[in-house]
Amino acid sequence: MVPIVLVLLYALAHLRLVIAQATSNYVIFGGTQAVVRTRLDPIVNPGTYGTHVHDVFGGSGFSDNYDYNQLIQSTCTTMEITEDFSNYWVPSMFYVDPNNGSYTLMESTMNIYYLIRPGPNNDKIQPFPQGLKMLAGDNTRGTYNASSEEDQAISYMCLDYSNNHANDPDWAQRPNFFDHQCPDGLRAQAFFPSCWDGQNLDSEDHKSHMSYPIGAYNDGYCPDTHPVHLISLFYELFAPVGDFPYNGPGTWSFSNGDTNGYRFHGDFQMGWKDMSLLQQFIDACPAAQGNVADCPALAAVMDTTAASACQFGGQIVNEDIGDVSPIAALPGCNLPWDGNGTMPTCSGDDNPGFVDAIMPLPSGWIDMGCIAEGTSGRALTNVTFTGNNMTKAVCSAMCANEALPYAGVEDGNQCFCGETLMNGAVSSTVPQEQCYSRCSGNVFETCGGQQKLELLHNPNPTPVTLPLTAPTTIPSTNGSSSSTPSSPSPSPSPGSSGSTGSIQWVNSSCNKDGSSRALTGYTFASDQMSPSLCQAACAAKGFIIAGLEYGAECYCGNSFANNLGSTLSASSCSMPCTGDASTKCGGSWALSVFKSANTTSAHARKRAQRRAH
Template sequence: MLPTTMFASLMAFLASPAAAYIRFNCANHAVEERADPIVNPGAVAGHAHKIAGGNGFGFTMDYEQARASKCSSCPIKQDLSNYWTPKLYFQGGDGTFTSVPTVGDNAADLNGGMTVYYQQRGPAAASKTLKAFPRDFRMLAGDPFKRNFTGDFPAQAINFACLGAGKPETNSLPDYNCPGGLRAQIYFPSCWDGKNYDSDNHRSHMSYPASGAHDNGPCPKTHPVQLISLFYEVLYDTNSFASKWPTSSKNPFVFANGDATGYGFHGDFVNGWDIDTLQAVTDTCTNDAAFGSTEKKDCPPIDKFTDDQQNACKIPPQIDEVVAGQLKALPGCNPVTHGPEPASKNPSCDGQTTGAITTAATYYTDITITKGWSYVGCGSDGGSPRTLGDKSTQYMSGVSMTVEYCVDFCSGYKYAGLEYGTQCWCGNTLPTDRAPQAGILGNCQMNCQGDDGEYCGGSWALSIYKKCDSTSSCQNAQYGTVGNGTTKA
C-alpha cells in the first residue's frame, strides 16, 4: 500500500487539470518557404515549411523581432510567436509532387489548418507552479531524418488521425484514404533544464517526462522546470487526392523533407508571447468545460485578432522558388525515403539549384510612369457600403481584368481597387478602417484574370491604386514593399 503522503500526491496528480487548456485555430499560414531560423539561421532551409504566426518571422530572428510583428495569422494579439511544420506533397505515378493544402488554406474553413494547444499538465499544474515559456525561448520537436518507430516518448509524441476512416490513430502515415483529411499531430516536450533557451540540436534543453506518458508526467531531475505544454494539429486535405493514388494499398504522400513514413514529421516554435500574459493564461485559463476556449469570458488575459486580420497577415517570400502546385522534385532536392534507415543529412542534388535568399516578393504592378497611378497597398472590402463603391465592373461581362484596365476604367476617380482577380472598383474616398495598414502585406495575392503576372486583390481584399497629382507625389506615395511584383509564393 502506498504511504499516505505518496497516495495524496498521486491523487493530486491524477486530479490535476489534464483537460485544461487553451486551443486556437490559426486562420491561415503566413508564408510557405524553405525558411527555418532555428535550424538554418540566415540560410535557405533544407525543405519547405508552412509557417504560421507573427509577420516578424525571418531567416534570422530573435524575441524582439517576433514581438515587433504588426500582425499574426493566429488569433491571440499578445502571442506573436511562430509555429511551423513541413509541407506535405502527393507523389503521383509519374513521379511528380503536388502540394497538399491544409484545410483553411484559402480561408474557406477558418476552423481548419493548424490548431495550436497550450495545455496545463503534469504535477506542476496541480501544484500551480507551471511556468510560461521564457523570452528568447525556442524549440524543435521531432527528427526530420527519422524513418522508423523507436517506441520512446519522442516517437510516441508524433501520430496521425485519419479522419472519417473509422480507424485508430497511427504513428506512421496510413496506407488508406482519410475521407475527413489527414491530421498530423505533434506534442512538444514540456520539461526545461531551467537555464538554456535553446541548444545545439534545439532539443536537449528540453525533455519529455521521466515517467507517465509523453504528454503528462513528472519531469526528470536533469530538466526540473515544467513549462506549459505545446501541441500542434495540422489538418491536410488528402481526400482531394483519393481518386489519384498510383497504388491502392500504398500511401502516396511524402513530407517536404522526403519522409514517406511519417516518423520524420516535426514542428518548430519561436516564442513571441508577451511573457506576463502567457503566465496569466497558464495560471488562470483552466476552465475544463471551455474545451480550450479562447473567448474573453473563459480566458480574460487575452485579446483576439479578427479572422480578416489573420488572413491579411502575410509574409512575402524571399526565395525565388516554386513550392506549391505540381513539381518535378521536392524543393531543396530531398530524395523520397521509406526507411527504416535514417535519411541522409547530405543528399546529392545532382546539379539542381538549392535556391538563394533574395529581395522580398511584391504583389503589385508599378504603373507610376506608364499610367500615373501609385500602389497604396492591400485594403479590405465587404458589407454595405463597399469600400470603393462609386463605380465597378462587378456586373459587366467580357472583361479581361488587368491592373492597367482597372485604372483606365477608373479615370476621373481618385482610387481604383481590384478584387477577386476579376473585379475593378472606383471611388473618391478611402475609409480609414478599410485602408491598407503599414507593415501588413494583406491578402491580395490573386492573379489577374487577364494577366497572370499581375495581382488583382483577393477575397474581400482590394489592391488599391491612387491617382497621382504629380510624378513626385506618385513616387512618394508608393507603398513600402520592394521587388519586381511578379514573384509568386
C-alpha cells in the same frame, strides 16, 4: 498495414493523453491559417535557406534569422490572440501524382494547443520564457521506437466524419501514415517537450535544453536536469488529403521527402508580446476546456477577423513550391524516402535567392486601405477585370494601363478601375480586417472582402508592365474591352432564405455547438456580422453550411462534427447580429444554421475533379 501489436502498443502509450485532457485546463487556437509557406528555418538553418519547405503560422515577422525582440515587432499574426507573435512551423504536405511523380502542395491548417499538464507530482507550471526555441520530432528518423518519448510524441489520425470506425485498428491513432484514404483529411500531431533546463533558450542541437517528462511524454514529471515545467504545446496539422485520390504508399509526402510520416516534426519560436497573458492562462482559467472564450484574459485580446486578414510582408525563397501548379521535384533537393535503407541524398547548386512575398505596387501607386463598396452601385465603374492571378500590384497595373487613377481589389480575384469614386462610395476606411479575402494570385496577400475594396490610387497613372499574365477582362454587354458592372447584389433580408451570388441559402435551424466545434471548416468573427456576410465567406471557402454564433462569429463546414449539431429550440438562437440588429446570429453555444440549396460545394466539386484525373 501497420501491425496490430504496434497499433495496440501505441494506443496504450496515448491513453494518458486522453485522460489528462479530460482533467486539465487547456485552450485550442483552432483553424489557424499559415502566414507564409517557404523554405526557411530560422532555428535549424538561420541566415540561409532551409532544407525543406515549411508551413509557418503566427507572426508576420518570420524571416531567415531573427530574435525575440524583432519577432514581437510583427505587424500582425494569424493566431487569434493578437499578442501572440510566436512562430509555429512544420513541413509542408504534398500530393504525389503516380503518373508523372509531380508534387502538388496541400494548403493545410493547424490547431495549436496550450495545455496545463502538471504531472503526477503536481509540478508548478511556468510560461514559456521570452525567446525560447524548441523542436519536436526528428527530421532524419525512418523507424518507430515505442520506448522513445520523442517518437511517441509524433502521431496521426485519419478523419472520416461520415462513418464510425471505433474499435477498428486500421483507423486507430498511429505513429505513421495510414494505408488507406482519409476522406476528411489527415491529422499530423506533434507534442513538444515541456521540461526546461531553466538556463538556455536554445542549444546546439536545438533539443538538449528541453526534455520530455518522466513517466509520460505528455503528462509526466520533470527530471532534475530540466526542473522547470512549462506549458505543454501540441500541434494538429490538418492536411486535406481527401481532396486527392489515394494511390497506395507514396501518395503523400512531406516536403522533406518523407513518405511514411516518421520524419514529421515541429518548430516553435516564442513570441508572446504580453507575457502576463500566459501567466493568467496558468493561474486564472481553470474552466478552460479548449474554448479560448473560457479564459477571460485571452478572450479579451482575441480577434479572429484580424488573424484572417494578416499578411506576410517579408521575403521568401525565390522558387516554385507547387502552390499554383504541380512541380517536378521537391524544393531543396529532397528525394522520396519510405524509411527503408539509407536515406537518399542528392547534390547540386542551391542558390535561388530571395524575393518579396508580396509584389510591391507599381511606381506612384499607394494603398489607401479598406473601404466599403458604393451604397447604390459599384464604387469604381469604368473597367473590371477578374483573374486567378489577382494581386494588388496586378490590379494597379491593369488600371494604370487604362489610364485610370483608382484601382480596387475585391473578393480575392476581382479588380475594379475608375476615374473617381461613384455611387455613394467614399475614401474613408473601415477596419482593415474587413478586407480578408486572399488574393487568387498570392494566398499570403489580401485582396478586399465581401462588398469591401482595398483601394489603390495614383493621380498620374502611366502604363505598367509586370512579369505576370494579365487577368481576363470581363466582357461588357456591348462587346467592348471594358465593362460597367452592375450594382452590388443586395444583402438578403432577414428571414428564411437569401442568396449569395448564384448560391441560395436556406435557414435551417438552431443547432448545438461546443468547444470542439460543430462546424470545423473555417471560422472568423466580425463586428459587422450578418447572415449574408457569413454565407458569402463560407461560399467563398467552398462550404455548404454556414453557422452564426454569439452575434459576431461565423463557422463553415459541409457537415456537423464532434457529435455536435443537435437541434435546439429557436429561443437558444436569439442574439442579435453585430452587423444587423434586426437579425439573429445564434447564441451561447448555439448556431443559427443556414444550408446552401446548391448541395455540392465548390470544395467537393474540386475534390471530384481531382479524383477524376
